[in-house]
Amino acid sequence: MRVLSGIQSSGRLHLGNYLGAMKQHIELQNEHECFFFIANYHSLTTVQDPPLLRQYTHDVALDYLALGLDPNKVNLFRQSDVPEVTELAWILSTVTGKGLLERATSYKDKVAKDIPASMGLFSYPLLMAADILIYRSDLVPVGKDQVQHIEMAQDMAVHFNTTFGREVLKRPEPKLNDALVVPGIDGQKMSKSYGNAINLFDPPADTKKRIMSIKTDSKPVADPKDPETCSVFALYRLMGLPEEVAALRERYTRGGMGYGEAKTLLAEVVERVLGPARVRRTKLAADPDYVEDVLTTAGRRARAVAREVMADVRDACGIVTAKGTHG
DSSP states (O other): OEEEEEEEOSSOOBHHHIIIIIHHHHHHTTTSEEEEEEEHHHHTTTOOOHHHHHHHHHHHHHHHHHHTOOTTTEEEEEGGGOTHHHHHHHHHHTTSOHHHHHTOHHHHHHHHTTOOOOHHHHTHHHHHHHHHHTTTOSEEEEOGGGHHHHHHHHHHHHHHHHHHTSOOSOOOEEEEOSOSOOBOTTSSBOOTTTTOOOBTTSOHHHHHHHHHTOOOOOOOTTSOOOGGGOHHHHHHHHHSOHHHHHHHHHHHHHOOOOHHHHHHHHHHHHHHHHHHHHHHHHHHHTOHHHHHHHHHHHHHHHHHHHHHHHHHHHHHHTOOOOTTTTO
16 A cells, blocks of 8 residues: 655654654555655745755654665655645645635644744645645555544545546545654643654753653642643653553552653653664764755655656646646
């Protein structure tokens, strides 16, 4: 099956990106044909500093490769290396009702967080649908908060096929992972936009300091604590070994352990998981030509697929272009 997913290059990646998406992507590379892209077009809704966007885009590739993504098994590429995706987004906009976009909860949440309400942000689901549909993706691994966008992509595929009387676009299906919502230090969903993230490759001391600032309740050390309502435990559950998680759960419910000790244990697990990847990342950063070659090679493969799909899309809706225009 063909799996498609992307991550925005709108800032430094964090534990939420890893636990909510990247970890699953790396696991899937041994099971399916995978297309994973760095969503730099999407990033323009929040990052409008050209050198910074270029750096963030490169950094996402470094992070993926350091964490174990194998470019011999996976297509890891830049969204912008497949310009056909923006063409498909426009065509989808002609068969998509405005009301569908107005119901997007992600848009409403971001506007509520004072992110400027640009047309790019409003039409984000159109571009996301194009990202998915242009590769005739079967599965899209997402967290629970992104399922609505996959449902919108399904609707757009059906609307296009119905409007033009041809089964051109494949209806994708979401693939939920275990980390439905990864909490940030304030208990809300971890997000670059919300300023509550724990970055992936900060120095260990900085990461621990961030972990020690996670918001908890004020129960004294002696009291039992509820692991199901604690962000520290939620993160530990996603990163620790099963026996470690069980042991920490027992200590929460028994009492006699303060949140400071739980946070220290979380910091140790995070370093155990990410420390070796940090070393690999440093080595990869010293060879930018290798990283660029990975992205360029995969971008060519991805674009070859997209061109075939767009040829069918144009034919279905009657768009005529000069020979060689899209060669």
